[in-house]
Amino acid sequence: MPNPRMCPSELLDRDLTGRHYIVTGANSGIGLTTTRQLAEQGATVTLACRRPEEGRDLAAGMARAGERVVVRRLDLGALASVRSFAEEVLETGEPVHGLINNAGVMNTPEGRTADGFETQIGVNHLGHVLLTELLLDRVRSSAPARIVNVSSCYHDVAMKRKGEVDLDDLHFERRAYDGWAAYAQSKLANLLHARALAARLEGSGVVAVSLHPGWVRTRLARSSFPLWVQNIVLRPLFRWRGMIEPWEGAQTTLYTLLSPEVENHSGAYFSQLGWYRDSGLNAGGWPMRSPNPHAHDDDLAMALDKHSRQLVGLD
Ligand SMILES: NC(=O)c1ccc[n+]([C@@H]2O[C@H](COP(=O)([O-])OP(=O)(O)OC[C@H]3O[C@@H](n4cnc5c(N)ncnc54)[C@H](OP(=O)(O)O)[C@@H]3O)[C@@H](O)[C@H]2O)c1
Numbered sequence: 001m002p003n004p005r006m007c008p009s010e011l012l013d014r015d016l017t018g019r020h021y022i023v024t025g026a027n028s029g030i031g032l033t034t035t036r037q038l039a040e041q042g043a044t045v046t047l048a049c050r051r052p053e054e055g056r057d058l059a060a061g062m063a064r065a066g067e068r069v070v071v072r073r074l075d076l077g078a079l080a081s082v083r084s085f086a087e088e089v090l091e092t093g094e095p096v097h098g099l100i101n102n103a104g105v106m107n108t109p110e111g112r113t114a115d116g117f118e119t120q121i122g123v124n125h126l127g128h129v130l131l132t133e134l135l136l137d138r139v140r141s142s143a144p145a146r147i148v149n150v151s152s153c154y155h156d157v158a159m160k161r162k163g164e165v166d167l168d169d170l171h172f173e174r175r176a177y178d179g180w181a182a183y184a185q186s187k188l189a190n191l192l193h194a195r196a197l198a199a200r201l202e203g204s205g206v207v208a209v210s211l212h213p214g215w216v217r218t219r220l221a222r223s224s225f226p227l228w229v230q231n232i233v234l235r236p237l238f239r240w241r242g243m244i245e246p247w248e249g250a251q252t253t254l255y256t257l258l259s260p261e262v263e264n265h266s267g268a269y270f271s272q273l274g275w276y277r278d279s280g281l282n283a284g285g286w287p288m289r290s291p292n293p294h295a296h297d298d299d300l301a302m303a304l305d306k307h308s309r310q311l312v313g314l315d
Pocket residue numbers: 024025026027028029030031048049050051074075076077078102103104105106123150151152153212213214215216217218219220221
């Protein structure tokens with residue numbers, strides 16, 4: 001595998017004082033690394049955590065280093081929690097210059113969120129749709145601003161399941177549940193969500209994009225195998241096969257948040273090293289055209305956007 005793409009150092013040295021970013025899933029993996037970097041650059045960061053106690057311990061360490069970090073509870077698997085989180089943020093009156101829809105679960109056993117959605121589409125996509133909509137006016141009024149959806153190369157193919165969104169059966173009620181197909185669907189939905197947002201936000205100064213962070217050594221695979229397999233037994237083999245560390249995994253997120261180049265690519269998909277149906281694309285690209293034809297279907301993007309907003313009680 002080639003070396004991972006890295007964000008230019010001048011972007012990582014930029015002073016972000018006065019900028020406010022919200023990172024979902026900020027207590028672990030890519031979200032935690034992204035948070036630390038933004039805070040080190042002087043930004044204020046809201047850590048949106050399902051388990052705020054872990055977030056608070058991490059934030060205490062960052063605050064001791066003089067960083068401005070706030071922890072708020074957010075469970076994307078419960079719309080009521082998303083609403084309370086958004087209310088708390090809006091009440092502060094603070095601008096929101098970046099919303100990083102990063103939290104996610106992968107290949108979970110069949111299950112439902114508090115609102116009855118299939119777990120992966122519910123947490124990875126629908127929770128983030130409601131969060132984004134509730135904060136959208138604030139993000140617009142903070143422009144220039146960015147919305148970054150952390151998708152995956154598995155929106156294309158996930159363990160041989162081609163990524164598809166079934167608008168008539170988002171929740172696997174009429175088809176047999178398949179954890180990888182559900183993950184692929186949710187990650188394609190992340191990409192389409194960014195595309196629909198970009199169209200709706202054209203001319204507003206708010207850029208919306210999606211990305212694949214790489215195959216990153218985090219806790220994401222815990223529903224698929226015990227993490228000691230990845231972290232100890234197979235770590236050298238996985239690294240050789242392309243698994244990267246969280247710092248490398250945060251590079252695409254940081255680039256899409258900080259690079260002026262991204263302004264010209266609202267709606268686009270940015271990829272770290274990945275695994276695509278066309279292996280010629282495995283080196284990724286900032287930005288890159290997805291090989292999944294559904295990723296370019298604007299009718300599907302707009303239909304999903306409308307349907308999702310209805311499901312979360314908007315529109
Ligand atoms: N790692 C990879 O190889 C890889 C590849 C492609 C895409 N991605 C994407 O990268 C993103 C970040 O994942 P990661 O690799 O950093 O994994 P991770 O270490 O497991 O982090 C996932 C984060 O999401 C949070 N989360 C899960 N369910 C939630 C919920 N209901 N409400 C709020 N937060 C919730 C987790 O909180 P808890 O700690 O409470 O569980 C955790 O903070 C995901 O969207 C994933 O799909 C990762």
